[in-house]
Amino acid sequence: MLEYQIFLDYWPMILLGFWLTLKIVLCAIALGIPLGLFLALGRRSNYLAVSFLATSFIELFRNTPFIIQVFLFYYVLPFYGLRLSAEYVGILALAAFGGAYFAEIIRAGIDAIPKGQLESARAIGMTDWQSMKNIILPQTVKIVIPPLTNQTLTLIKESAILSTITVHELTMTGLMVQGETFRPFEVFIMVALLYWALNETIATIMRRIEKSYNRNRKQSNKDKYTIDITKSSGLFR
Amino acid sequence: MTPPFLEILEINKRFGDINALKNVSLNVSIGEVICIIGPSGCGKSTLLRTINWLTPPDSGKIILQGDIIGSVTGKLTIKQNRLLNNFRARIGMVFQQFNVWPHLNVLENVIKAQVVVGKKNSEEAKIKAIKMLNEVGLKDKFDEWPDNLSGGQKQRLAIARSLAMDPILMLLDEPTSALDPELIGEVLTVLRNLVKEGMTMLIVTHELGFASNFADKIVFMDAGEIIETGAPREILKFPKTDRLKHFLDKLSITSF
Amino acid sequence: MKFDISYIFDALPRLLEGALITLQVAILGFCLSVILATLITIARTTFQSRIYNGFIAFYISFIRGTPILVQIFLIYYVLPVFGLNLAPFTAGILAITLNSAAFVTEILRGGLASVPKGQFEAAKSLGISGFALWWKIILPQTFITSIPPLVNEFTMVLKATALLSVITVVELMRVSQQIYSANYHPVEILSATFIIYFLMCFVVSRSSVILEQKFKVKRA
Numbered sequence: 001m002l003e004y005q006i007f008l009d010y011w012p013m014i015l016l017g018f019w020l021t022l023k024i025v026l027c028a029i030a031l032g033i034p035l036g037l038f039l040a041l042g043r044r045s046n047y048l049a050v051s052f053l054a055t056s057f058i059e060l061f062r063n064t065p066f067i068i069q070v071f072l073f074y075y076v077l078p079f080y081g082l083r084l085s086a087e088y089v090g091i092l093a094l095a096a097f098g099g100a101y102f103a104e105i106i107r108a109g110i111d112a113i114p115k116g117q118l119e120s121a122r123a124i125g126m127t128d129w130q131s132m133k134n135i136i137l138p139q140t141v142k143i144v145i146p147p148l149t150n151q152t153l154t155l156i157k158e159s160a161i162l163s164t165i166t167v168h169e170l171t172m173t174g175l176m177v178q179g180e181t182f183r184p185f186e187v188f189i190m191v192a193l194l195y196w197a198l199n200e201t202i203a204t205i206m207r208r209i210e211k212s213y214n215r216n217r218k219q220s221n222k223d224k225y226t227i228d229i230t231k232s233s234g235l236f237r
Numbered sequence: 238m239t240p241p242f243l244e245i246l247e248i249n250k251r252f253g254d255i256n257a258l259k260n261v262s263l264n265v266s267i268g269e270v271i272c273i274i275g276p277s278g279c280g281k282s283t284l285l286r287t288i289n290w291l292t293p294p295d296s297g298k299i300i301l302q303g304d305i306i307g308s309v310t311g312k313l314t315i316k317q318n319r320l321l322n323n324f325r326a327r328i329g330m331v332f333q334q335f336n337v338w339p340h341l342n343v344l345e346n347v348i349k350a351q352v353v354v355g356k357k358n359s360e361e362a363k364i365k366a367i368k369m370l371n372e373v374g375l376k377d378k379f380d381e382w383p384d385n386l387s388g389g390q391k392q393r394l395a396i397a398r399s400l401a402m403d404p405i406l407m408l409l410d411e412p413t414s415a416l417d418p419e420l421i422g423e424v425l426t427v428l429r430n431l432v433k434e435g436m437t438m439l440i441v442t443h444e445l446g447f448a449s450n451f452a453d454k455i456v457f458m459d460a461g462e463i464i465e466t467g468a469p470r471e472i473l474k475f476p477k478t479d480r481l482k483h484f485l486d487k488l489s490i491t492s493f
Numbered sequence: 494m495k496f497d498i499s500y501i502f503d504a505l506p507r508l509l510e511g512a513l514i515t516l517q518v519a520i521l522g523f524c525l526s527v528i529l530a531t532l533i534t535i536a537r538t539t540f541q542s543r544i545y546n547g548f549i550a551f552y553i554s555f556i557r558g559t560p561i562l563v564q565i566f567l568i569y570y571v572l573p574v575f576g577l578n579l580a581p582f583t584a585g586i587l588a589i590t591l592n593s594a595a596f597v598t599e600i601l602r603g604g605l606a607s608v609p610k611g612q613f614e615a616a617k618s619l620g621i622s623g624f625a626l627w628w629k630i631i632l633p634q635t636f637i638t639s640i641p642p643l644v645n646e647f648t649m650v651l652k653a654t655a656l657l658s659v660i661t662v663v664e665l666m667r668v669s670q671q672i673y674s675a676n677y678h679p680v681e682i683l684s685a686t687f688i689i690y691f692l693m694c695f696v697v698s699r700s701s702v703i704l705e706q707k708f709k710v711k712r713a
Contacts, residue, residue, distance in 0.1 A: 060687075063648070063694035065655035068666060068687050075679040079496075120336035120395075123291055124402060125326030125354040127318070134353055138340045153558075160560035164659060171563055184570030188563060196558040 006186045010177045017173025018194050024087065024169060025156050028094035032155075033148075035095060036102025041132070043107055054103070061100030066158045069093050074165045090162035090169075098155050105151060109144035110136060142213075149206040153199050160195070170194060240303055242267040242437060243406060248287055248297035250280075250461075257283045258294065259461040265406075268435045272448035272469075275458035276484060281441045284458070285408045288439070289328045290321055301328075301406070326354045329399030333411040335391040337383040343370065343394055344379040347401045355402060362401075369397040373427050389420030393427055400431075407431065409440040445488065449473050457481050500681040504672045508682075511668030512689050518582075518664055519651040522589035526650070527643075529590060530597035534605060534635075535627055549598070556595035562656050564588055569660045585657035593650050600646060604639035605631070637708050644701035648694045655690070665689060 042054030061069065073093040077084060084092070113136050121131035163172035174191035178184050243265040250258040257280045265271060273281045286292040288299055290307040299306040306324050308317055338346050347366035351357045357365070370376055373393040383391060392412055399407065412428070413421045425447050431438065432451045442448060448455055448469055455472040457465045459480050465472060476482045533549055556564065565588040572579055579587065608631055616622070616630045636643070658666035669686040673679040 059695065060691055063698065064687055064690045065652040065666070067655045067658070068669075068683065068690060071670075071679070072683050072687055075683060079680045114334075114336075116332060116334050116336035117338065119291060120330070120332060120338070121350075123289055123325055123328075123330040123332075124350040124399070125322045125324075126350065127322055130353050134349060135338055135340075139338075142340070157560040160562040161656070163562070171560065171566075174563070175566070178566075178570065184566070185574055188567045188571065192555070192559040192563050192567065195560055195563065196555060199558040200554075 003181075003183050003186055006177070006181055006183050007190065010181070010187075013177065014170070014173055014190060014194070017168060017170040018198075020087070020167070021156070021159055021169040021171075022198075024091055024094065024162065024167070025152070025159050027091045028098055028155055028159070029152060031091070031095035032098030032102055035099030036106055039099060039103035040106035040110065043103065044110070058100045058103050061097055062104065066093075066097050067161050067164060069097055070161055070165055086162075086165050086167045089165060090159070090167045094155060094159055094162070097158065098151065101151050101154070102148065105144050105147045106140065108147075109140040112143055113139050146206070146210065149202065153202060156198060156202075157195065240300070241265060242269075242302060243288075244298070244300040245284075245288065246298040246300065248284070248294045248299070250283055250287060250292065250294045256461050258287065261297075261458075261461070261463055263456065263463065263466075265437060265439065267437055269453045270432050270436075270438045270451055271440070271454045271456055272452040273439065273441045273456045273458060274443070274445065274448065274484075275464075279458045280461040281458045282410050285330075285410050285439060285441055288408055289325050289330060291330070322354070326350075326402055327405050329396075329402060329404035329407040331392070331395050331399060331407065331409040331412050333414050335388070335395045335415070337386075337391050337394050337398070339383050341383075342379070343375060343381050343383065343386070346383065346394055347398050350398065351401050365401050366397070369401045370394075372400070372430070373397045374423070387420060388416045389423045392416065392424045396424075396427055396431075405437065407436055407438045409438065409442070411441050411443070413442070413444060443488075445473060457484065459484070497678065497681060500676060500678045501685040504669075504676075504682055504685065507668055507672060508665065508685055508689060511663070511665035512693065514663065514668075515651070515654050515665040516693065518586065518589070518654045518657065518662070519647070522586050522654070523593060523647050523650045525586070525590040526593035526597050529594040530601055531632065533594065533598050534601045538605070553595045553598060556592055561588070561592050561653050562659070564592055565656055565660060581657070581660045581662045585654075585660060585662045589650060589653060589657070592653065593646060596646050596649070597643070600639050600642045601635055603642070604635040607638045608634045640705050640708065641701050644697065644704065648698050651694055651697060652690070 039054045039058055042050050043058060045051045045054070070090065070093045073089050073096070074086070077089060077092075117135055117139065118131055121135040122128075126134065159169060160171040162169055163175060166172065168176075170191055174187050178187045181187065241264040245261060245263040245265075248258050248261045250256075261280075261284055263271075263284075273284065275281050283292055287294045287297075288306070290299070293307060294309060296309050298309075301324060304320075304324075307313065307321055313321060338349070341349060344363070344366055347369055348359065348362045351362035351365060352359055355362070367376075367379070370379065373396055375390060375393055375397065378386065378390065378394075383394065386394065396412075409428070413424050416424065421444070425444065428438075428440070428447070429451060440448075440452075450469075452469050454466060455469050456463055457472060457476075457480075464478055465476065465481050472481070473485065476485055537546060537549060565585065568588045568591070569579075569581070569584045572584065612630060612634065613626070616626050621630065654662075654664055655666040657664055658670060661667065663671075665686060669682050673682040676682070
């Protein structure tokens with residue numbers, strides 16, 4: 001029934017795909033979180049143009065399928081003269097997609113900080129940016145880590161879609177192996193298990209970190225400031 | 238004739254349909270302690286918050302030592318903003334809800350603004366912070382997290398945080414209203430010491446006992462206006478207006 | 494090359510037809526997934542069997558932990574190996590349903606948790622049990638509290654249907670690919686498709702508020 005030989009023959013190739021998936025997601029997060037912060041602050045800005053642009057970006061990317069975003073990036077960038085390899089296009093698309101979701105998580109996190117925190121910072125003479133940097137954002141970081149982790153897991157899964165623009169990540173590798181072997185069951189189960197293992201590993205590590213963090217610092221803000229992440233993050237997929 | 242230390246000139250503020258402040262003017266001389274009393278919603282907190290521009294007034298002027306704070310003509314310029322932040326650094330503000338910073342421990346709470354706003358180096362700031370925390374009686378709590386403090390301790394921490402900036406004026410917005418009765422005393426003791434040191438203070442409060450003993454002047458506000466101003470004895474024992482009489486009757490003035 | 498808007502106008506009728514198919518696929522898949530998830534939930538509450546619950550937990554974890562695209566491939570390529578040849582459309586609906594049901598089950602678990610235990614007891618003491626207990630008493634309460642996450646899940650399904658283009662289901666994404674591979678104007682066509690998807694998802698996600706209010710009024 002099961003063709004074990006496929007696992008033996010193709011595991012280096014599959015692992016290479018897995019490694020590219022990891023690299024792409026890491027790059028997308030490294031770009032996406034600053035973008036998300038920028039968009040979140042932009043959406044809260046008093047300047048109408050800035051807030052409109054940030055809001056439009058966030059809503060457009062949150063309310064469309066990732067696959068069409070990928071194709072748009074793939075065709076639009078060269079249209080305006082920017083020729084990049086499929087990997088880079090994929091990273092950019094994933095960063096833009098992630099950034100929109102990160103932005104809403106960060107915004108919800110900032111909004112969860114009581115107004116008095118900002119007021120006390122302003123009253124003692126801090127500028128808007130100093131208050132953000134020293135008082136608001138450090139408190140935000142702690143409450144946004146669980147939803148940001150969730151969103152990261154979403155990005156890992158969404159990265160599979162980059163196979164449609166021929167990025168040789170895990171899913172693409174699976175498709176190629178399937179094309180050579182015609183053993184879809186073995187191949188896709190292997191691919192699925194790798195994604196699953198990665199997701200579970202990250203989720204477990206983050207839970208541990210959170211637990212030990214809460215134990216070390218006997219702070220109880222976590223209960224006080226909570227945010228509704230079900231709407232703002234892609235928690236459900 | 239020298240101008241007064243702090244001049245509040247014809248301040249108006251509306252929130253939608255509500256006229257929170259109507260043509261409020263008040264002079265404060267150096268070292269003076271003024272308690273502002275009045276029913277809730279009378280605009281006393283708003284008045285305090287317009288002084289450091291936390292709530293920008295619609296019209297009027299705030300003049301501190303001859304310098305105008307803020308500007309009512311639309312958005313502040315970059316220069317005005319910098320000036321405003323300089324003023325705020327020298328005007329201490331204490332809130333009803335303490336607003337201590339929960340992500341910083343007690344010592345860091347007092348150090349932070351000195352370093353960020355006052356541009357002190359951290360050693361200098363630490364020495365100052367320790368001194369201030371000793372003054373408010375928190376010397377054994379340096380490494381504690383604010384969440385583990387009682388309300389009274391939090392408020393004393395907030396006061397120490399303001400004092401570390403060497404303020405020339407303190408604004409206190411109902412500093413004891415959110416406290417359990419048995420914790421009010423420890424905060425009032427700290428305030429009493431400040432009075433003795435000659436700090437200029439504006440205090441919005443319901444503690445008429447404290448006001449009568451330590452204020453130089455009591456201001457009674459109602460519906461966005463200053464109704465009566467005078468020495469504590471005059472205001473509390475011999476109210477001139479019906480509104481003040483009514484207000485005092487409603488309060489159970491057992492505290493003095 | 495310049496952005497030529499006339500291509501969008503030419504393609505619009507076909508794109509809108511595709512959008513209609515997308516909506517149909519999404520609604521069909523979502524309804525099936527809600528039915529499946531409801532059955533799973535009722536069975537889980539009624540049987541309290543450890544093996545069954547373990548299996549459901551495994552299913553949910555697997556679906557949540559793997560990309561839906563891989564799930565689509567699994568169903569599309571693997572079922573024929575076992576002699577089950579499904580048309581792309583059927584395979585697509587099946588994939589969407591199995592995927593979404595896992596998430597809807599999680600949503601219903603949350604909704605069910607907000608129904609007080611006393612509701613079960615009160616109904617039973619009145620002699621209501623079995624089908625009527627669930628249909629008349631428990632499920633209405635569960636669904637009403639679950640409206641916002643369910644609407645959110647529907648937008649997720651709507652977005653996921655675009656992935657069915659890779660197994661040649663002719664929905665909006667696939668239609669747009671067909672059009673631009675014929676006229677070589679992907680930027681215009683994809684932009685239009687992007688906007689159509691946005692309008693559909695945006696309207697749906699905003700409808701959550703309206704739905705919630707409607708049911709609140711009814712309950713008051």
